[in-house]
Amino acid sequence: MEIKNLGEFALIDLIKADTIHNKENVVVGIGDDAAVLIPASEKLQLVTTDMLVEKVHFDLSTTSAFQLGYKSIAVNLSDIAAMGGQPTHVVISIALPSCLSVGFVVSLYEGMKNICHEFGVNIVGGDTVASPNGLVINVTAMGEVDPKELQRRSGASVGDLVVVTGTLGDSGCGLELLQQKKWTEYEFFQPLVSRHVTPRPQVTAGVILASFGSTSMNDISDGLASEVNEIAKASQVGIRIYAKMIPLSAEVCAAARALGKDGLEYALYGGEDYQLVFTISAQQFSLISQDNLGTKLTVIGEVIEQRHGVLLVDKEEAESLLEPKGYNHFRQ
Ligand code: ADP
Ligand code: MG
Secondary structure (H helix, E strand, C coil): CEHHHCCHHHHHHHHHCCCCCCHHHEEECECECCCEECCCCCCEEEEEEEEEEECCCECCCCCCHHHHHHHHHHHHHHHHHCCCCEEEEEEEEEEECCCCEHHHHHHHHHHHHHHHHHCCCEEEEEEEEECCCCCEEEEEEEEEECHHHCCCCCCCCCCCEEEEECCCCHHHHHHHHHHCCCCCCHHHHHHHHHHHHCCCCCHHHHHHHHHCCCCEEEECCCCHHHHHHHHHHHHCCEEEEEHHHCCCCHHHHHHHHHHCCCHHHHHHHCCCCCCEEEEECHHHHHHCCHHHCCCCEEEEEEEECHHHCEEEECCCCCEEECCCCCCCCCCC
């Protein structure tokens, strides 16, 4: 059945089930003019929003409805994680072509509910409208953070280590594999494609790292090069990154070879990894036990004085400026 045969209200009724995963902080969810939430005392409120537009951010020939739903929430939770916060609620606005099937919308919400359930996040409202041209999904996420643990981009100090979670470049490489329809060695490359279509936000790590006194943090949505430049600019410092220390997965190394590319390029400029990059003093870093983080940490560089700029030391030990290239919507 197409959604035009069902109508807006019946569709919202379908969406409504299984949206509250943490009853403690919500009085009214979907079904009234506004959601009613219970704020945590002594906490700061975080709010972030991200919009996904068909043909700009996703292509329905390479992503399923479930994956799209999952990712549209994941990218927002990643922003809350990068502030050192715990996500609590989301509201979801969707603009749908009227020929879309009801099954598609149900799967989209299954993906959304799956990740919300995993992170204890409530879906408390949204808006549903018709779109004359392609699918648009806008998610707004709310979260909370202890004032002492708030992570901004502006707190890095000279001498801090620069550290990342997980491996970098997987998502960008996975996207290229999808676009080029490179199904050879598909089984082996599958994790790269998964990291592109269903990235896992580093919520647990963000909260723990903040509690250990990380000084600045950013999630890696536009590639490492862009994110470290943002930290350097906001913190008024320089940063030196060592290419040979950047963690690349075995899959990226193999896929890059197969594609005739350099795995490092995906890590620096690929984007959509949704890992975290943060700065922290060496002393505080030594106190972190990596067991509960759910991801590995890798030191990739250090914070230096602003006059040096943001530098990349390549594998031959040559140093050059690391330009903030990456995905930029309005750049030619
Ligand atoms: P109103 O006309 O008062 O703005 P709506 O009829 O648009 O209310 O929505 C009814 C309820 O359903 C509200 O609680 C709204 O937040 C929720 N809702 C509407 N669309 C969605 C959606 N796509 N996802 C989640 N909740 C939604
Ligand atoms: Mg109303």
